[in-house]
Amino acid sequence: MEPMDRMFAYTPSEMMIATAARALEGERVVFVGVGLPNIACNLAQRTVSPDLELVYESGVFSARPARLPLSIGDPTLVSCATSVVGMADLFMNYLQGGRIETAFLGAAQIDRCGNLNSTVIGDYQNPKVRLPGSGGACEIAIHARKIYIIMPLSKRSFVEKLHFITSPGHVSHMPGERVKLGMPGSGPQLVITNQAVFEFRNGEMTLYSIHPGFTVDEIKSEVAWPLKVAADLQTTLLPSDDELRIIRKELDPDGIYTSK
Amino acid sequence: MEPMDRMFAYTPSEMMIATAARALEGERVVFVGVGLPNIACNLAQRTVSPDLELVYESGVFSARPARLPLSIGDPTLVSCATSVVGMADLFMNYLQGGRIETAFLGAAQIDRCGNLNSTVIGDYQNPKVRLPGSGGACEIAIHARKIYIIMPLSKRSFVEKLHFITSPGHVSHMPGERVKLGMPGSGPQLVITNQAVFEFRNGEMTLYSIHPGFTVDEIKSEVAWPLKVAADLQTTLLPSDDELRIIRKELDPDGIYTSK
Amino acid sequence: MKLNTMSDAIAKYVHNGDTIAIEGFTAFICFAAAHEILRQKLEGLTICRMTPDLIYDQMVAAGCVKKMVFSYLGNPGVGSLHCIRRAIENGIPNKIEIEEYSHFGMVGRYMAGAAGLPFFPLKSYLGADLAEVNPNICFVDNPYGKDRVAVVPALNPDVAIVHAQRCDRQGNTQLWGLIGMQKEVAFAAKHVIVVVEEIVLEDVIRSDPNRTLIPHIVVDSVVHQPYGAHPSYVQGYYDRDNKRYLAWEKVSRDQAATEAWLAEWVFGVDNWEGYLARLQAEEPNIWDRLAPGSAPSQPVNYGTYG
């Protein structure tokens, strides 16, 4: 079956979710937000990582939601969790204490080192668009052992220079910059988009895997800097029938997050 | 009735307890240890301060013990308390957070400024007698708004120079020394002994009230430094019949703490 | 007497120019208190919350806010906080000063405030821009190594308003579910108003002392206000009214529509009971729709000793 034949058999969101879920193979403790990362983690639990533990920023550990949570603070996450703690414990003992192996982040802007902006478009003091700000993202970026970034590919987002650094990635091209700044985590590992997957090589975002139906040039045109392409460039595996079935029947039956 | 007639109607412990209980009039939140302070606080609740709240260093708030507690960690203090918290909350939010109005301390040695030693007799590195050490005493002495000290009067204890400062009192004769060191509490207010009560005037322990049956000279002879005597020297009020009845019938019916 | 009406509690403890914190992470958000503050026409407030949520969106839109201290601006699971964006981006209805942290920064500020510490240390902010725009974020040298550690200053609000499931008449307060920073903000504040779904007998509190996160000695006023956190939720009592979070997304896009909403739902009623009556008129079965099923905790034995 050719990629093009399947182009309408899955949505871009489903592609991102399946890719993210596979990246979680072998991971043990993952920090999740709502939306795509949440679905990806749940998919991983049902496929490659049955023992994966989900920690929510709201302080919930090992939730067993009876419905698709509306937010990370949904009461359905609390009932029947194994542990629910306050914010102080969450940030002190779980996150800064180094217990979180993997976390997902997204942002409005990303640069080639994987630094993220979710604070402001324009000048901080006189913003064009005021975005949500850090929340826990700055500390997640610093402390989680690995960061996976999920965001749609677009030239407006993949920029040469961020308007504001909310969450540090690899900071700069200087090797060991994170270590020098005392950051325990190893920073962004993957950027999973609707068109391709990027890895970081020597701290620089590098095109590593293209989703079927897209070309290197198309992808380069959505990135504001001269994009490096891996010599061992891959084609991203499609979501399997099993993965699609779990997403559609179990995880997001109303298509709230995955219909597009 | 003359004091001498009553000399055997009460024990020195009962005298100290009654004196301490009266000092708690108008106090709201008191930090207690076991033994005499605990009984004094319970007596105050039944007499001068019905709304007095007892906080135990073990993390227990507003206990309702069904028996005389064996230690501050007795399980009878936990059952039916209004709140029981961990050590972190106790020291951070209750004590350092300034919620404790009054606390009782004792020690092996005290100096004229109310500094206390409960760490060592002799040299710290090569001790003659190794004592318990601070526990929470150092922070209690710094943070509780007022400190009441209970200890038996003796020249071995009321010394010119401590072998070790475990818990700061008024530190030195320099006025404002506590403020300069950033101590929120106002330091020792009273030293309640088996023979007399001392106040601090300009940071110096001053004989303020003599228990019936003792003389100024007797008391001076038990203090290693030239003791100041208040111009308005008082005679300590005896334990009332009511107080004695509560101590003996309700608070320490077996006389564990009060028979001597 | 600690038991007050919301109106009396706000009148007594909240003043023009005060710094207030109405906390609650997604849950326990005391809209009843915010609306009463608006009705009492308080002005020039500094409002602190990790996640300003709809509650501060409404307060900012009403024009009573001088400054906001926060760490995440969002309508959780829905979208933007349009009123706050209007104030920041366009000065409507007035320009507000902002003081911004990350979540952990706000956590540290409340912890230091509760604990009587001048600052709280955290490993954050290096490599990011927040410390550049917020001079309150500082760094100290680690005396045990060669690194530097970020510190944030204590936050001690004049008033904290803390919603919870239950307390006794003295204010000994128990909460469960997403406890967030409710304990720390209560210890950090100079005055505390506790708002609960239920007033229970002291014996209920005493049957489970480890669940009492806020002792009465830090509580100035107790308000019994069932459903006082609507449209947010209280674990075990009612669900989040997501329909109304979604509705706010539309209303709040326009200042005039927002003011009309405030005129109807806040200024058009006398008190929270009035708000609830209007709500029930609009949707008679609302509390059935939002009622959770039963999931009781299994009891533990504290034992009797004596």
Added chain:
Amino acid sequence: MKLNTMSDAIAKYVHNGDTIAIEGFTAFICFAAAHEILRQKLEGLTICRMTPDLIYDQMVAAGCVKKMVFSYLGNPGVGSLHCIRRAIENGIPNKIEIEEYSHFGMVGRYMAGAAGLPFFPLKSYLGADLAEVNPNICFVDNPYGKDRVAVVPALNPDVAIVHAQRCDRQGNTQLWGLIGMQKEVAFAAKHVIVVVEEIVLEDVIRSDPNRTLIPHIVVDSVVHQPYGAHPSYVQGYYDRDNKRYLAWEKVSRDQAATEAWLAEWVFGVDNWEGYLARLQAEEPNIWDRLAPGSAPSQPVNYGTYG
């Protein structure tokens, strides 16, 4: 498989020269683990505890301790810890190094250890002598004022042994009563052995998630050891055996008597079951005497949502 015998758990996680913490403030003191460490003839240990209590008095007397980190030396409510005094005052059976803090200092060390901070700040030690004899107590300048604040370094034991009422087979652990520093020491340690009175089904744990202070991800080994904290106590399970605390006051005054006691009660049995059998032989109705009455917590509703 996390569920181990005490013997296997100690053999696997505790090594000669390790820094260990067996915590528990008056309650939850895991004598079963200490005795097993002695039976396995471990050496050169650094032992950390706020209140060394009888448990470390016994370990010091047995000669396996190189260094002790602590904040209060006492037999609570009874008197001195004579074995530790002998070691400090007279080097019997061996000189031990001591590193001493106040309670709050130890609390701060565990908190920093748990939280991945290099240090923890506290307002203490100025005006007192402890910082003079312990160079690990430092001071940093407060960037928001002119004062200095004491700091203590993180404590990250190689192994923490944490006693509790119950956990599930994965190690999700619930405790109530005097929770002390059990949570923080578990998060601070590199390896954690949880010792419980009861192993319960995961559903019991999940019925009250706020009660779970230690999640399974920090637990390496689970040991089911009923009465493992005797002669200390476990809230709701058994009372403190004060008779035996008083008896120790006499035994421990003499090194030979102490060694005879250890020979009989520690080395003379194969495991904790042997200790308990000997105890029951000496006092057949001991568990009746120490059994508390029933005082169940009133349940709370977490609600079902879905």
